[in-house]
Amino acid sequence: MDLAVEGAGADVAVVRCTGRLNMVSAPALREAVTGAISDGRPRVVVDLAGVDFMDSSGLGALVGCLKSARSAGGDLRIASPSAQVLMVLKLSNIDRILRPHDDAATAFDE
Incomplete structure (x- = not known):
């Protein structure tokens, strides 16, 4: 899986994922999100x-x-x-906790 992290505001980071999110690539996602949070961007969108x-x-x-x-x-x-x-999100009911948004740019618009 390929990951790209970009800033999208003072405290927002967007992590763009490409490929398969599985046992092999999951640690890389965790590391990317942890890095964004450590860099002062605690609001994260995973695209x-x-x-x-x-x-x-x-x-x-x-x-x-x-x-x-x-x-x-x-x-x-x-x-x-x-x-x-x-x-997968719906079968596990995780879509109730992590509601999907149409695009990364509007995920924090509320």
Whole structure:
């Protein structure tokens, strides 16, 4: 999986993921989110538009990242999940905690 982290405001980071979010790549996602939080961006958007597959390890990584962000006084949002990722989120009921947003740019607009 490829990851790119970019700033999207004073305290917001966008982590763009491409590929498979699974047992092999989940630690890299956790590291990217932890790095963004450490850099003073506790509000994180994980853009899943490029993720074509996610398993339970990927799901666990997202939940762990959410806990890290909230512990730092921020939050984690997900954006643009593919059909397969959305199915995993719905089957696990995690979509109730991590509501999918249409795109990364508007994930924190409320």
